[in-house]
Amino acid sequence: xxxxxxxxxxxxxxxxxxxxxxxxxxxxxxxxxxxxxxxxxxxxxxxxxxxxxxxxxxxxxxxxxxxxxxxxxxxxxxxxxxxxxxxxxxxxxxxxxxxxxxxxxxxxxxxxxxxxxxxxxxxxxxxxxxxxxxxxxxxxxxxxxxxxxxxxxxxxxxxxxxxxxxxxxxxxxxxxxxxxxxxxxxxxxxxxxxxxxxxxxxxxxxxxxxxxxxxxxxxxxxxxxxxxxxxxxxxxxxxxxxxxxxxxxxxxxxxxxxxxxxxxxxxxxxxxxxxxxxxxxxxxxxxxxxxxxxxxxxxxxxxxxxxxxxxxxxxxxxxxxxxxxxxxxxxxxxxxxxxxxxxxxxxxxxxxxxxxxxxxxxxxxxxxxxxxxxxxxxxxxxxxxxxxxxxxxxxxxxxxxxxxxxx
Ligand code: ADP
Ligand code: ASP
Ligand code: MG
Numbered sequence: 001x002x003x004x005x006x007x008x009x010x011x012x013x014x015x016x017x018x019x020x021x022x023x024x025x026x027x028x029x030x031x032x033x034x035x036x037x038x039x040x041x042x043x044x045x046x047x048x049x050x051x052x053x054x055x056x057x058x059x060x061x062x063x064x065x066x067x068x069x070x071x072x073x074x075x076x077x078x079x080x081x082x083x084x085x086x087x088x089x090x091x092x093x094x095x096x097x098x099x100x101x102x103x104x105x106x107x108x109x110x111x112x113x114x115x116x117x118x119x120x121x122x123x124x125x126x127x128x129x130x131x132x133x134x135x136x137x138x139x140x141x142x143x144x145x146x147x148x149x150x151x152x153x154x155x156x157x158x159x160x161x162x163x164x165x166x167x168x169x170x171x172x173x174x175x176x177x178x179x180x181x182x183x184x185x186x187x188x189x190x191x192x193x194x195x196x197x198x199x200x201x202x203x204x205x206x207x208x209x210x211x212x213x214x215x216x217x218x219x220x221x222x223x224x225x226x227x228x229x230x231x232x233x234x235x236x237x238x239x240x241x242x243x244x245x246x247x248x249x250x251x252x253x254x255x256x257x258x259x260x261x262x263x264x265x266x267x268x269x270x271x272x273x274x275x276x277x278x279x280x281x282x283x284x285x286x287x288x289x290x291x292x293x294x295x296x297x298x299x300x301x302x303x304x305x306x307x308x309x310x311x312x313x314x315x316x317x318x319x320x321x322x323x324x325x326x327x328x329x330x331x332x333x334x335x336x337x338x339x340x341x342x343x344x345x346x347x348x349x350x351x352x353x354x355x356x357x358x359x360x361x362x363x364x365x366x367x368x369x370x371x372x373x374x375x376x377x378x379x380x381x382x383x384x385x386x387x388x389x390x391x392x393x394x395x396x397x398x399x400x401x402x403x404x405x406x407x
Contacts, residue, residue: 002167003035003125007135007157011174012231013077014044022172022231023084023092026130030090035125037164039135039157040081042073047136047150063108067137067147071097074134074153081132092130095120097137097145102156104138104146107287111138111146112214113155116163133160154212162222169224171211172231177238178203178210180254180403185391188404192253193236196243199253199346200226202380206344207256216240243348251349251356252401257394259387261291262315262338263372265307266322269332271297276306282325288314292342292375292384309384312338340372341390344382345397357381363400369393 006029008022022038029036041047050070054061061069078094085092101117124131135153138146148155154171161169178200179189195203197220204213211228219226219240229237269275276295283290293308310318319336326332350356357374360381364371369392373384385393398404 001033001035003037003164004029005037005039005157005161005164005166005169007039007153007169007171008041008081008231009153009171009173010041010044010046012172013040013081016080018231019043019077019080019084020088023081023088025172025231026081026092027085027088027090030130034167037121037125037131037133037160037166038081039133039153039160040074040077041135041153042070043077043080046073046076064144067108067111067145070147071134071137071145074136078132078134085130085132090130091128092132093124094132094134095124096134097156098139098143100133102133102138102159104140104148106140106142106144106146108144109147110149110287110289111140113138113148113159113218114141116159118163121160121164149212149214151209151212152214154215155218158215158218158224158226161224161226162218166224169219169226171215171226171228173210173228174231175210176230176233176235177228178208178240178254181394181398182208182210182257185257186255186395186398186404189398190403190406192238194239194241194244194247195253196247196348197240198243198379199247199348200240202344202346202377203254203256206342206346206380206382207258208254211240248349248352250347251353252345252347252397252403253349254346255394255397255401255403256344256346257390258342258344259390260312261309261340261342261384262312262318262336263307263309263340263384264315264318264322265305265335265337266326267305267333267335268298268303269306271302271304275304275329275331278329279306279322279325282321283318286317286321288318288321290318292373292382294373309340309342339387340384341387342382342384343390343393343397344380345401346380348379350379350381359400360397363396364393367392367396369396
């Protein structure tokens with residue numbers, strides 16, 4: 001019997017009526033003869049609210065306690081979803097990550113999934129139940145509750161789909177698919193019918209929050225077809241699939257904005273082997289993700305300036321870590337610039353088309369946007385810009401690559 005994993009995001013279960021609607025979708029699949037596993041996020045803006053509450057109590061809440069707090073949101077919605085299915089006369093059971101055996105590492109607030117046991121879920125499915133799993137949460141080997149990072153219910157869903165060998169993982173959300181840009185920021189954006197895992201992974205990592213990037217990593221690794229679609233309609237959304245030959249015809253598939261970044265600059269670091277290692281090793285010990293590292297030689301070669309970007313939320317911790325290290329090593333000064341954003345263009349077509357960077361920089365120049373840093377990979381070009389220029393840059397690139405003209 002085929003199995004489907006359906007994930008409902010916070011905006012799709014924000015009210016009792018929406019929970020009933022999600023429940024009806026699950027029941028419909030069940031009645032069509034499929035085994036159904038649903039993954040549910042916290043209702044509406046619950047997670048934001050819980051984080052705000054934590055900050056009202058404490059400036060820097062312990063990460064373990066933050067996870068203990070925020071994961072409660074998903075426990076509420078799975079129970080309500082199970083009740084909605086019961087109310088409609090069908091059998092369902094809600095399960096937390098601990099009950100499922102979804103084991104992560106111990107990196108609180110951004111834990112990574114290590115393993116998932118299919119045993120309990122399969123037992124419940126065999127008993128004819130719809131299984132409802134809490135998104136976003138895990139349990140570490142010591143039994144501590146962990147959270148997988150903002151937006152990570154998608155990752156729970158795709159990882160479950162991989163383990164259960166699902167036919168498809170459906171991501172139900174408040175837009176009807178993946179667009180060429182965030183439709184809230186670029187009203188001319190178009191829905192993309194099919195996109196490759198590689199492109200979607202880059203879009204997601206670079207700011208398209210519609211699917212969590214680590215979910216796409218699981219999708220790629222285990223070749224799970226992912227269907228991103230609206231929870232309000234039955235229309236077909238976006239299929240995330242392996243790359244097919246024609247996909248390279250389109251140069252740029254989408255553009256993204258990562259608004260909340262900070263740039264950390266460490267000046268006058270002695271130019272000798274091992275220092276970059278010491279800096280980034282120390283940052284890694286704090287589970288902080290760094291990006292866009294640049295090193296410039298200064299003072300006739302005797303010193304280097306090193307700078308890199310981090311999530312805005314990690315900026316003060318990163319600065320503190322770097323300042324401590326700088327004073328221990330008696331080197332450099334540390335400066336944090338918390339007013340930067342990153343704008344990117346993504347497309348597998350870049351591999352086979354020339355002049356893409358020139359076209360991008362021309363559009364930014366015409367829009368009067370100053371570029372503070374450029375980074376590239378095979379299918380991405382990104383620039384760091386002032387935060388106030390971010391949306392203008394995004395729109396300029398969307399139209400420069402004619403994404404507003406549609407497929
Ligand atoms: P959910 O609660 O369903 O997880 P999210 O807010 O996490 O919903 O993701 C959906 C939102 O992602 C949309 O409302 C949209 O504003 C935003 N988004 C950003 N980039 C894109 C994109 N390229 N295509 C579609 N939506 C996008
Ligand atoms: N509720 C969590 C969040 O808001 C997880 C998710 O929605 O995917 O980040
Ligand atoms: Mg989301």
